[in-house]
Amino acid sequence: MRNVEADDGGLWARSLKGEGEAFGLLFDRHRDRVFRHAYRLSGERHDAEDIMSTVFLELWRRRLRVRLVEGSVLPWLLVTTTNVARNTRRAAFRYRKLLDSLPRADGISNANDDLFLQSEMDGDVARALGTLSALDLQLVSLVIFEKYTIAAAASVLNLTPSAAKTRVHRARQRMKNALTAAPTPAPALEGDPA
Template identity: 70%
Template sequence: MGNVQSDDAGLWNRSRNGEGEAFRVLYSRHRDRIFRHAYRLCGDRHDAEDIMATAFLELWRRRAKVRIVEGSILPWLLVTTTNAARNRRRSALRYRRLLASLPRADETDRTAQDPTGAAQEVLDQNVARALDALSAEDVHLVSLVVFEEYTIAAAAAVLNLTPGAAKTRMHRARQRMKNALTGEQPASTSTTPVLEGELS
């Protein structure tokens, strides 16, 4: 459609004015990245689909509070997706612990049939576990910088941090993820205050 504005801000304004086609274009433009982001956070395709749906539902439900960043609605969706994933993980924690404690008779057969798929699933779950070791704000930061390739400065603006605070958080978050993946205990550090530079 040649007359459809290509920028998110224009599409979002039209969506808020009741144009369903503009919202459909935004959904089509960002759904794959939101799904991939949700999948990275949870390591399960079905959960990722539910989380993605929740993010777009929240986009419409909270439309009066949505922030466009650098002409794009994507950062808001990414942060909302992270929140939805964390909420889902908390609410399902007991259920997952129960499932994990149950024996899986077919696990060996499934691994033998599809060793690559099984290895990828383990990797996905390990990444999700490593992200779970971070605070909510650090998951937002890692998601924007590492997975979505925003600059530290752009991610800091989205999260209302100074670039210096974002850089410090990023360094510490990477170390926590590494420790979670390797099973190492974090090295003792000096008792400096927890991150300075956050904007009020």
């Protein structure tokens, strides 16, 4: 059985000399505490995992300036976790503010008026998309064409996930009906053979 240092000082000194195994041992020793702290601050498992990853990346990136407190790197990790979580919250707030400032339904052009859609898509699909409201067109674009989850698209469009799911279902039905409807034949002109 290997001798593992009781405090972080020895492992940290070995890490600074380039021993990846020593840094790995520090990670294993403190990851759970850092994760729990990040989870308390963020409230989301995925965000806490991202915060924890960023904290250990910062530990390595700033390794020459890290101060151990009473032989432990944990206080530095916890303070950095708090700072990263605050930065993450601020970035999310700025992103949400940007999304909220974008024009909503009244600024969306009709799919039939969009030259790109007319030139790149089949005419029937463009007509089917033209049957959708501006909000449904945004939702279909995000979910069907861009492959976002319904929950993510709902968040961007300020809808509940259940409302978005219902809207996507209804939009698909409208598009399906528009695609399966028989095209109306052009009226016959006088003198045309029947």
